Amino acid sequence: MNNTPRDIIFRITLKFLESDISLKLIIDYYTCKKNNFTKRDISFINNVSKGIIRFKSVLDYNIFKHSKQKTIDNKTLSLLYLGLYQIIYCDSIPNYASVNTTIELAKIKSKKSKSFINAILRKNDKNFLKIDSNSSYDKLKKISFGYRKWQVNKLTKDYGIDKTRQFLIQNLNIPKIWIRINTLKTTKENIEEILITNKIDYKVDKFLEYFLLIEKFDRKNIIKKLIEKGLIYIQNPSSGHVVNILDIKPKMSVLDACSAPGGKASLISQITKNNVELTCIDNNESRLLTLKNNLSKMNCKNISFINCDSSTFSSEKLYDIILIDAPCSSFGTVKKNPDIKWRLTEKKLKNNIETQFKILNNLKKYVKINGYLIYSTCSIFNDENENNIIKFLNENGNFNLSKDYKIPSNFKTDLGAMKIFPIDNEYEGMFASRLKRYD
Ligand SMILES: C[S@@+](CC[C@H](N)C(=O)[O-])C[C@H]1O[C@@H](n2cnc3c(N)ncnc32)[C@H](O)[C@@H]1O
Known part of the structure; x- marks a missing residue:
């Protein structure tokens, strides 16, 4: 059972429960070339590992409904998730196979909990709660819509109950x-x-x-x-709309302050046919390397790279346009990255907001007069978006929110910023605002 796809899914899940590493990085690590998996194996590993995290609260509900233990160790839990996810969500795998393969693995990974796992899986054999985006509201409520309660409350405060519900439910789907x-x-x-x-x-x-x-x-x-x-x-078109807002003219100087892995930077090069003087910053060295590789592979030219912290970056030079695609909760991409809902804590959100504001406050000094500072995130929380901008404008009278840019009208907010809300479409959640410096 060692190094089989199911063993790898078990290890991925365990690593996820015991660390704060993103699910994508964990999956990439375990499915790298040296493990010699077939394409079919990799697809199975990807689908089940992501599915387990997407529907973790459903699996927890079904497990704890039958368990006298209030807490279960992570090894046992990872095995239970593996077996139960297949029972509930993998229609092409017979239940007996899901149970038997999990028990075989349990004999090696967690012998002492073998009978407990067996009992819980068999109790769920026919009778379980299955949640998907078509489930009724009452069913979804049982599991807090599959999100942490504070996240649900925060979204409800920002968007009201109806819009929040739609967001929570539709983002349980697998994105295209x-x-x-x-x-x-x-x-x-x-x-x-x-x-x-x-x-x-x-x-x-x-x-x-x-x-x-x-x-x-x-x-x-x-x-x-x-x-x-x-x-x-x-790349999702939501990012394309952010780059359109920059409204870059040939030969302009552009600073992309949080640039890796280069999605927006490469689109800037593409739109301007490399006729722009682009500087890319990222504070993460290995991500900066990925960025360089991506841009070179895509024929992007006239670019300089700086590995530094944008909240302390200093420069003699002023730029026509500065793009701050800020580090954020990425909550607008939760459909693609279902692990965000488990990894995002209130404390991390608060830290993000502080970093975002620090970067804004530092880089405002390097925008030319009549130039633009574009602030964007792939979050949908107002605290990372509008509220940061309102605070910034209140403290910086030489900046105004510029509203004269072209985007589809339903993406424009009352404030005059851009917000793409990921419901009824295949777009990722995205926010952007365009701030003009006057003196
Ligand atoms: C949302 S991602 C940027 C995505 C990128 N603009 C794109 O379109 O592909 C945020 C990036 O900011 C970087 N970052 C985080 N904090 C930073 C800081 N203080 N200074 C510079 N870069 C930072 C992260 O390493 C990450 O690569």
Whole structure:
């Protein structure tokens, strides 16, 4: 049972429960090339590991309903999640197989809890609570919609009950993948031809023509090859709207202050056909390296890189445009990254808000007069977005919120900022505001 896909899922789940590392990084580590898994194995590992974390509260509910123990150690819990997720959500696997393979693994990983695991799985064999985005409101309430209570309360305060409920429910779904065609290296026609030849269904975004929604994603290797060649980039159109707000003119100087892994930076290069003087900062050295590799692979030119902290960065030079795509809770991407809801604590959110404000307050000094500071996050919490901006404008009379930029009207807030709310669409949650410096 060692090094089988199920063993790897067990290890991924255990690592997730015992660390604060993102699920994506853990999965990438365990499925790297040296482990020699087939594509089918990797897909199984990915789907089940992400599914376990997406529906963790459903699994907890079904486990603790039958358990006299109020707390269960992480090894036992990881095994229970593995077995139970397959019983509830993997219709193609017979229940006896889910139970038996889990018990075999338990004999090696946690012998003492083998019979406990067996009992809980068998009690759930036919009778369990299954939640998905079609479940009734009463059922969803039983598990706090699958989120932490404080998150639900905070969203309700920001958006009211109805919108919050819609968000919570729709974000239980598995997202589709968006790609952006890199016109620095290829053409839209070329990519569309490759997709059509390989029977990959796609839809062009209704606002941004270089963004395609991949409807069916079973030819992952084709997409992977296009990414490796730098012909496409996995990117949600929400990011495209942020870059549009920059409204960059040729030869402008642009500082991208939180730049890695380079999604927005590469789009800036693409839109301007490399006719821009771009400086990319990131405080994380290894992420900066990924950024450099991504940009070089995509033929992005005229770029300088700085590894430093944007909240203390200093410069002789002033910039036409500074983009702060700030570190944030990423709560607008919770559909794609279901682990966020378990990893985000109130304390971390507070730290984010402090960092965001520090970066804003430092970089305001390096915007040219009549230049722009664009502040964006992929969070939907007002405290990381509007509230930061309102505080900043109150304290800095030489900046105004600029409203004269083009975005679809339903993305514009009353304040004049951009907010994309991830319901009834395949967009990620995103906020952006454009601040003009007057003197
Ligand atoms: C939301 S991500 C940026 C995504 C990027 N703009 C893109 O479109 O691909 C935030 C980035 O900010 C970096 N970061 C966090 N704190 C920072 C700081 N104080 N100074 C500079 N970079 C920071 C993180 O390492 C991370 O790469």
